[in-house]
Amino acid sequence: MATSKRSRPRRSHALGGCSTCRRRHVKCDQKRPVCRTCRALDVKCEGYSDQVLWMRTDNGEEAESARGTRRYLYSEQSRLSMSTALGSDLVSGSIDASLAEVDSRLRDPERSLDGDIVIGPFAVLDFSSAPRKLEQESVHEIEPVASYINPAVEPPETVAPENLQESNPSPILDSLSQIDDFLHWSDLLSFGLDQTEFATNGALSMPNDLSFDMSQEMGLLPVDSNHNDDLLHSFTTQQAPAELISADVDALQDAPSLLKHFQDIVIPHIMAIPCRQKSPWKILNVPAAVVTYSDSTFLGTEKVSQAKLANLYGLLACSAIHLVLNPSTISTKPPEYWWKVANQAYLQAKDHMQTSLQLETQGLKKAKYKDQLMAACILIQYTIMSGQQQHARCFMIDAERLLRLRGLSKTRISKKARLLHHVYTWLRIVGESTFVLHDYNLSASSLEALGSRFRLQHTPNSEQMANAEPNPRLDDFLRLETQNSDSDLNIDEPKDKTSGLHDIHLQDSRSYPETLYKQIYGIPETWLGLVSQTTRLANVLETFRIAREAGQTMNLEAWETLQRRSTRLENMICSFSLGRTRAGVLELHADSKPHGHMVEALNAALVIFFYRRIRKTHPAALQGHVDSVIAALQACSATLTQDDPTGPGTAWPLFIAGCEAMSIARREAVMNMLDRASSICGFAAFGTARNIITEVWRKQDEHLTANRGEAMPSWVDVVKQGQIWPLFC
Numbered sequence: 001m002a003t004s005k006r007s008r009p010r011r012s013h014a015l016g017g018c019s020t021c022r023r024r025h026v027k028c029d030q031k032r033p034v035c036r037t038c039r040a041l042d043v044k045c046e047g048y049s050d051q052v053l054w055m056r057t058d059n060g061e062e063a064e065s066a067r068g069t070r071r072y073l074y075s076e077q078s079r080l081s082m083s084t085a086l087g088s089d090l091v092s093g094s095i096d097a098s099l100a101e102v103d104s105r106l107r108d109p110e111r112s113l114d115g116d117i118v119i120g121p122f123a124v125l126d127f128s129s130a131p132r133k134l135e136q137e138s139v140h141e142i143e144p145v146a147s148y149i150n151p152a153v154e155p156p157e158t159v160a161p162e163n164l165q166e167s168n169p170s171p172i173l174d175s176l177s178q179i180d181d182f183l184h185w186s187d188l189l190s191f192g193l194d195q196t197e198f199a200t201n202g203a204l205s206m207p208n209d210l211s212f213d214m215s216q217e218m219g220l221l222p223v224d225s226n227h228n229d230d231l232l233h234s235f236t237t238q239q240a241p242a243e244l245i246s247a248d249v250d251a252l253q254d255a256p257s258l259l260k261h262f263q264d265i266v267i268p269h270i271m272a273i274p275c276r277q278k279s280p281w282k283i284l285n286v287p288a289a290v291v292t293y294s295d296s297t298f299l300g301t302e303k304v305s306q307a308k309l310a311n312l313y314g315l316l317a318c319s320a321i322h323l324v325l326n327p328s329t330i331s332t333k334p335p336e337y338w339w340k341v342a343n344q345a346y347l348q349a350k351d352h353m354q355t356s357l358q359l360e361t362q363g364l365k366k367a368k369y370k371d372q373l374m375a376a377c378i379l380i381q382y383t384i385m386s387g388q389q390q391h392a393r394c395f396m397i398d399a400e401r402l403l404r405l406r407g408l409s410k411t412r413i414s415k416k417a418r419l420l421h422h423v424y425t426w427l428r429i430v431g432e433s434t435f436v437l438h439d440y441n442l443s444a445s446s447l448e449a450l451g452s453r454f455r456l457q458h459t460p461n462s463e464q465m466a467n468a469e470p471n472p473r474l475d476d477f478l479r480l481e482t483q484n485s486d487s488d489l490n491i492d493e494p495k496d497k498t499s500g501l502h503d504i505h506l507q508d509s510r511s512y513p514e515t516l517y518k519q520i521y522g523i524p525e526t527w528l529g530l531v532s533q534t535t536r537l538a539n540v541l542e543t544f545r546i547a548r549e550a551g552q553t554m555n556l557e558a559w560e561t562l563q564r565r566s567t568r569l570e571n572m573i574c575s576f577s578l579g580r581t582r583a584g585v586l587e588l589h590a591d592s593k594p595h596g597h598m599v600e601a602l603n604a605a606l607v608i609f610f611y612r613r614i615r616k617t618h619p620a621a622l623q624g625h626v627d628s629v630i631a632a633l634q635a636c637s638a639t640l641t642q643d644d645p646t647g648p649g650t651a652w653p654l655f656i657a658g659c660e661a662m663s664i665a666r667r668e669a670v671m672n673m674l675d676r677a678s679s680i681c682g683f684a685a686f687g688t689a690r691n692i693i694t695e696v697w698r699k700q701d702e703h704l705t706a707n708r709g710e711a712m713p714s715w716v717d718v719v720k721q722g723q724i725w726p727l728f729c
Contacts, residue, residue, distance in 0.1 A: 019046035249337070251316045251345040255293050258341075259286065262319040265329070265645065269322070269681040270381060272426065272729070273602075274594040274636065274646040275522050280419045285374050289315045306356035307367040310375035313349035317342050318382045325385070325682030349379055357398065361406070369406045373420045376402060380427055387684025389725040396431065399424055400474055400504075408502050415516075418501070422516050425504055429532045430652055430729035432477050433609065436716050437725060440543045447547050450540075451555030475505050477532075480540045480565075491526050491572060506532045509572070522595050523602065530573050530606060537565060538613035566614055573610050577603040597636035598649050604628035605653035608660055618712055619660040619700070629657035630669050637673065648677035652728040655689040659696045659715040667697060688726045692718055 017028030018035050020043060028035050030048075038045035251258070267281050268274075292308040295301035320342035324335045331338070353375050360367035376399035383392035403424060407417060442450065493510045495503070500512035506529035515525040541562060548554055608625050611617040633654055640647045654677075658670035670693065678686040692715055699713035719726065 016048065018048050020044065249340045249344055251313065251320070251341050251348065252293070252297060254320075254341060255297075255312075255316060258316045258319040259289060259293070261323070261329075262286065262315055266319055266322045268645040268647070269683075270318075270385070271521075271646065272430075272650040273522050273598045274640060274644075274649050277519065277522065280423050280520060281378075284370070284416060284419060285311060285315055285378055288312075288371065288374060305367040305371060306352045306360055307371035307375050310349045310352035310356060311371060311378055313345045313352060314375055314378035314382055317345035317349055318378065318385060320345060321382065321386055322681070325684075346382060349375070349382075353379060353398075357402070361402070369402075369410075370414075370416055370420060372402055373399065373407065373417075373424070377420060377423050377427070384427075384431075384685065384727045384729060385683050387688060387727070389727060392431070392727060393725070396424075396428055397474065400428070403504060404474070408504070413501050418516060419520065421504055422520050425506065425528065426517075426521060427729045429505060429528050429535070430650070431725075431727055433531055433535045433652075434655075434719070434726045434728060435477075436542075436719055437723060438476070438478060438539060438542075440539070440546045441550070442543055442547060444552055447543070447552055448555070450543065451558035475507075477505075477536050478539050478543070480536045480562075491529070491576070507536070509533050523599055526576060527602060527606065530569070530576065531609070533569055534573070534606075534610050534613055537562070537569060541566075541614065570610060570614070573606055577607045593639040594636045594646065594649075597632045597639065598653075601629045601632035601636065601653040601657075604632065605656040609656050612656070612660070612714060612716070616711060616714075619662055619714075622660045623662060623666070626657045626660050626662075626666060629653050630661075630666060630673075633673055634669070637676065648680050650728055651677065651683075651685045651689050655693065655715075655726065655728055658689070658693045661697075662700075685726070685728050688724070689728070692722075692724065692726060695722075 016030050018030070018038065020038050021028035021035060023046075026037060028037055032048070034045040263282060263286050267279055267286075270281070271279055288308060289312045292304060292312040295304050296309065296312075320338045323329055323331055323338040324342060327335050356367055356372055356375070359365065360372070376395055380392055380395045380399065383389075383395060403421065407413065407421065410417070413421075491509050491511055495508060495510045495512040497514070499508055499510075500514060503512075506525065509526065509529040509532075511524075511526055517523055517525045517528065544554065544559060544562070604625050608622050608629070611622060636649070637647075651674075654670065654673055658667075658674070661667045661670050671690070674686055674690050674693075678690075695718050696713060696715050699718065703710075703713055718724075
């Protein structure tokens with residue numbers, strides 16, 4: 001017995017317990033302000049002892065607390081210099097890339113043991129080269145934070161240390177190319193020492209926490225080119241947010257009429273494909289908003305969650321901005337009034353959403369997951385309607401983080417949650433297909449880590465794939481998983497249930513029998529999966545192309561794997577577009593002619609999208625597919641009657657085909673359809689498409705006139721030059 005007693009493991013102790021539990025020698029759960037152990041035993045919780053604090057000695061004053069404090073080991077300028085030295089070589093690299101490189105090098109059996117592995121500031125520091133003189137506390141060597149976030153701002157010659165700490169990063173990025181879903185070393189090493197949380201920049205807060213706080217200095221509705229240019233310009237005259245929210249405007253006063261307008265008019269217009277089926281907005285968002293409105297007004301229900309309020313105000317904002325963009329809509333109030341309502345409702349929705357993500361994601365006051373995701377999706381829809389590309393990117397990343405944190409971790413995913421997942425998938429995949437503002441320039445080490453993914457490796461069996469944990473990382477569409485046989489591209493094989501529920505971005509192109517895309521959008525899941533695969537492959541190929549032009553060493557095995565994948569994807573897209581699955585879809589919707597024609601246009605546009613992004617084909621070789629898209633969209637428009645509430649549908653196929661139109665007749669047909677669609681709903685997407693298509697045509701005509709030998713200009717070039725993210729989802 002003595003022997004067994006000695007071998008018994010000692011009880012582990014938890015640091016930081018309350019004074020009562022520490023005195024009673026019981027385990028404390030450290031809940032604040034009162035721990036649950038004391039509450040369960042009905043004893044007084046005497047609180048927690050002082051934590052270790054850093055003592056400020058800026059003015060030479062004594063610390064407020066005499067105990068539990070420590071002094072800084074280094075001076076302020078020394079710490080800033082060390083942070084700059086550590087991050088100087090890592091500004092363009094992500095932490096994921098550095099860790100992947102460390103792992104790949106450590107696993108390489110042929111690596112030399114003579115030299116050290118020098119990757120990242122903590123993997124290991126290499127002092128073999130001339131070290132930086134950290135003791136030289138010259139402020140000229142310290143790169144200000146603002147110069148990283150806004151490259152257009154040149155750092156001043158001299159900056160006082162106190163000014164450097166108090167300076168905030170630029171509130172809005174000058175271009176979307178700075179937005180990245182990965183956590184970069186510069187995110188950790190480029191902030192002031194007094195900052196306890198990330199700056200009020202949506203892009204910088206994305207990789208680190210669920211909250212977002214977009215700049216209040218940015219105009220809420222940038223002027224986007226559409227048929228209401230003059231009207232919108234009169235409303236967006238650099239007004240401050242305080243001026244936009246008028247005291248005589250209250251969005252809740254018009255809530256009944258706005259809710260009805262959203263259900264009857266806005267929902268048919270924002271449907272991607274004209275069809276008369278019930279949309280998720282009508283199934284989920286509208287009933288939740290009606291209940292929230294009643295609870296927060298005449299019912300006087302207390303403790304309405306912030307997520308529900310965000311959904312309500314987001315829906316009101318969408319309805320009000322639709323009235324602004326469509327002055328011909330029957331309304332007793334002028335567009336100027338609805339403009340103020342839209343901005344007030346949007347600010348309210350954004351603030352409620354921010355509070356919900358900060359306070360209602362975990363803990364006892366946790367909001368329902370469906371309420372939070374509903375609010376995120378309706379805010380994304382508002383930014384798409386109004387053309388706010390910066391805000392749309394932030395909301396999409398927050399929605400994905402919420403989905404991965406709370407949605408995919410559930411043991412059982414309900415049908416309503418799946419509906420919301422499908423809505424997010426459509427918004428993200430179609431939106432990502434036209435996002436070409438990534439930073440494709442990778443360092444040699446990051447490129448090597450990327451190429452190592454395509455080396456020959458053991459292909460996991462089906463049981464291992466089924467038991468694999470879902471990837472918790474955010475997806476930026478710059479990753480491309482591959483196996484030897486490319487089994488994830490076999491659309492004839494069905495997915496298992498786990499893969500089907502967790503593959504939110506359809507990286508796996510195999511079909512899932514229980515998918516809901518046909519019920520929601522009337523399109524097969526395979527179409528969205530092929531768009532996702534094409535977008536990913538195009539991004540990876542662009543990365544390798546830029547590296548090759550920069551003279552970096554290429555991984556031949558990885559390049560050959562990508563070429564084989566391109567050929568396989570081409571065969572699947574072409575066969576899919578020729579009608580292997582389209583016939584079945586048309587039979588299911590024989591009574592919905594507009595829907596069938598739109599699906600046909602999407603299929604033909606997918607072929608154009610592949611040859612533009614992957615093959616970079618000359619537009620002259622794509623005119624037959626352009627004719628197919630134009631004919632299908634004209635037939636779709638012809639079947640929509642004048643008083644039909646549905647339509648005009650997504651602008652994605654018209655944009656993809658319109659940018660490749662070469663003849664005058666084709667271009668006139670594209671412009672006529674853009675004008676008609678814009679007159680129906682007035683969304684910013686159609687004005688954006690018109691501007692980009694017109695600029696592409698101008699560049700193409702100049703190119704043909706000069707008879708140049710370079711590649712023909714495309715919409716990808718125009719979008720990159722203008723730093724535009726056209727949203728057609």
